[in-house]
Amino acid sequence: MELVRSHVLVCGGTGCTSSGSKQIIEEFETQLKNFDIDKEVKVIQTGCFGFCAMGPIVIVYPEGSFYSMVQKEDVAEIVEQHLLKGKIVTRLLYKETVEEDNVKSLNEIDFYKKQHRVALRNCGVIDPENIDEYIACDGYKALGKALTEMTPQEVIQEVKDSGLRGRGGGGFPTGVKWDFASKSVNDQKYVLCNADEGDPGAFMDRSVLEGDPHSVIEAMAIAGYAIGANQGYIYVRAEYPIAVHRLQVAIDQAREYGILGKNIFETGFDFDLEIRLGAGAFVCGEETALMTSIEGRRGEPRPRPPFPAVKGLWDKPTILNNVETYANIPVILLNGAKEFAKLGTETSKGTKVFALGGKINNTGLVEVPMGTTLREVVYEIGGGIPNGKQFKAAQTGGPSGGCIPADLIDTPIDYDSLIKIGSMMGSGGLIVMDEDTCMVDIAKFFLEFTVDESCGKCVPCRIGTKRLLELLNKITDGTGTLEDIDEMETLCNTIKSSALCGLGQTAPNPVLSTLKYFRDEYVEHVVDKKCRAGVCKALLSYKIDADKCKGCTLCARQCPVGAISGKVKEAHIIDTTKCIKCGVCESTCKFGAISK
Amino acid sequence: MKSLADLEAIRNKTVNKVGLRKENAEETRIVVGTATCGIAAGARPVMQAFVEEIQKRNLSNTFVTQTGCIGVCRLEPIVEVYAPGQEKVTYVKMTPEKAQKVVLDHVVNGKIVEEYTIGKAE
Structure with a gap:
């Protein structure tokens, strides 16, 4: 019998993997064997916890201890002190969870307090490569409910009622899209998932696929039932190797359990899925280009109409939804449209996942109810701007979106408010810029x-x-x-x-x-001819403040082009015709005498 | 697997394992003191007995965790049980056999095993 009393969850998202979480898992397994408690403590690799800035992250349950920035050398201490002797290693806990010797729970940390996890509900909780854990969290129950208790039209109505809009950026009502496709009459229809996440700085979809791949599979099967399709394709970038791997594992497991394939749950409904790898062209995230690429041709868009719901993949009626959109579907069917629509604003229901990046303290993945203000996201969840700098603007929607300046920081984040101020929701990249950004x-x-x-x-x-x-x-x-x-x-x-x-x-x-x-x-x-942020090199000129310069010669020795001259203990000067504006002199000067 | 009943069976089998990772007001927490004093007095077999017993009875929302020295080293192994809507109960001088009884009487049937509690021992 398996005697598991404690679970060690190690983040296996791309962020933490690149900061060494694989080695940490191996070390845990070795150390647990060393102390002979490997039978009672289980190490689980999960998807992204979202708090990438603090990675690699390790959470120990049932205590819920949140260890951040764990190094391989720390593992032995956690195993011996915490797992064997029951003494939490306070030194390694995320600092905000420790307050006057009281250890706070994860949900009380500023970073998680204001978040509301719907699409990310299982990310960082379950082992994404174990279908049983997904099922334990009510997985595939929504599919069962749809197939046995609901007609396709009822499924579509439920999605419509929820007010769910496309999370890939466009914000088109998902239920309406499904309705169009269901009304197209054809012998063959397709369900597609757009996982070609290409915006610089965006990684929401990757995290869902890595942390909870089954939720996307389940939702696609539901969509197939709703519109009358029995084949689906997930178009995912080849640059996401971990996501591709976990998705394949998940599809194989679902097939083995008969959740994909013929006669699902003995209802006579057939549905199967395949992965298609994209080579990483940004344009392939556009729906018509994506379909052209799946067909094996060069990924180029075509004019619409005809819309995919009428003439899509191989000229058959097709629906295409984003990863995050799908991740919301099982929740809607299980808890009902009303429950889902409780969160959010009048026209934007539910939550949205953002990849928080740029000049911000808590880089990571956050999910907040629609209508949360940018200020809350940047200052309360994001922990503000590093080094006491000023917030200047935030870019949403990546290369398709726009910026939100500091005086509009109280704008609620929802589809319509963002369009109104000239930006857009986009897929969810949120890049924060400070005064040093031009x-x-x-x-x-x-x-x-x-x-x-x-x-x-x-x-x-x-x-x-x-x-x-x-x-x-x-x-x-x-x-x-x-x-x-x-x-x-x-x-x-x-x-x-x-x-x-x-x-x-x-x-x-x-x-x-x-x-x-x-x-x-x-x-x-x-x-x-001035760049106030000091970014545009052609407009910069470095100069030395003669009063502050001590003539230490350090800058002259560091300058790669020999543009600085002067005698020892006398003020130096920069020859601006030679200067390549690399900034080495400014960063080496110990007296702050060099400025732009 | 083919039917919804099979799905439900898998769910029921795994739900307790994953439940360990969710914070829940309805849960029962069994805290075993495993500082040096506790371990020396035999806290590990006691803890293992609790884990085994919970597993055997397939109890949901019941978890075993450890803690450091509770302070009354002479009464170790000490075990504290936090059940929903109940005051903390402290059991002392525990053994694996007593652990089985605590699970059955207290955790399952809600009846505190008075004779093992710290109040009786003093």
Whole structure:
């Protein structure tokens, strides 16, 4: 008999894996054997806990001790002190959980307190490679309920009533989409999952696939039943090896249990799934390009209509939903649309997962009810900006979205509020920027990305974004004119209204929204030849404050191009014609004499 | 597996294992003192007996955890039981046999085993 009294949960998400969680698991297994308690303590590799900034993370149950930044060397101590002797290793606990010797529970930490986990309900709780644990958390119960107690139309109605909208960024009502597809008459229909998460800085979908792959499989089977499809494909990036592996394991287990395949739950319903790997082209996240890619052709979009619900994969009616959208479906069917719709705002129901990144203390994955303000996410959950810097803006929606400036920080995060201020929900990347970020440079960064990723099929996107980038380069080089700024605006609007697919239509958004809120910075670059954040190299010049310089010669010795000269114990000078603005001198000066 | 009944069976079999990881007001917590004094007095076999007994009876929401020195080393092994809606009960000088009785009488049937409690021992 298995005598398990304690579970050691080690995060096996991509973040923690890259900071060494695999070695930690191995070390735990070795140490548990050393102390001869390997039979009563079980080590489980889970999906992402979300608190990536503090990784690798280890949680020990039933105590719920939250160990952060665990190193391989710490494992022996945890095993001997905590698991053998019952003494929690306070030194390694996440500091916020320890307060005057009281150990707080996980849910009381600021990072988790305001979160509400629906899509991520099982992430970091279950072993994603063990179907039994998913079933223990009510897994596949929603599928059973749909197949035995509900008609396809009732399933669609429930999803409609929940108010669930597409979590991939578009925000189209999921139930309506399903309804269209169910009404298309055809002998063959398809259910697709879009796991081609390509926004820089976004990793929500990856975390769901890594932490709870069965929830996506279950939801796709439900969708298949609702629209009358018996085949599904999950299109996932090959760059997500852990997600692909766990998904395959999950599909195999579901087949073995007869949850995928023929005659599921003896109801006569057949459904099966296959994984299709994407090579990592950003445009393949666009629905028509994704389907073209699954068909084995070059991933390029085509005009809509016809919409996929009428003519999709291999010209058959198809629905395509994002990973996070699917992860919500079992919860909706099990607890009811009403329960789901309790969270969120009038037009945006439920929760949204965000990948919090950039200049923020608690980098990681958070799930909050729709309508939570940006301030709450940045300051309460995110722990604020590092090094006491000022919040300048946040970028939502990655290269398709826009920025939210500091004075709009109290904007509630939901689909419509974000559109109103010129940004968008996007798939959930949330990049925080502080005063050291140049807004022109940020716009340039995202545009470089879309120029790179444009498939080239339509002219506005292929050539328009390229010309736009050239104008931006002129401005950051200090050779731009005020006319260029106006020209950029016109070009942006032209691309927006004429590009073929979502990639092109949204590509100018970062430029437009930074122009809207930070036009003065653009003007400053052009007129004053100045970059206030000190990012645009061409506009920088380093100088030495003669009063502060002690003549220690350190900077002169460090300068890679020999641009600094001066005698020992006398103030040095920088030859700006030679200077390549690498910033080495500034960081080596011990007296703070060098500045931009 | 094919039917919904099979699914339910798997769920029931695994639910307790995963329940260990959820925080729950309805749970019963059995805390065994396993500091040096406790271990020397035989706390480990006592703890194992609790785990085994809970497993055998397939009790849900019942967990065994450890703690450090409770302070009355002469009465070790000491075990504290926190049941929902009840005051903490402290059992002293525990043995694996007594552990089985505590699980059956106290945890399952809700009847405190008075004779093992600290009040009786003093």
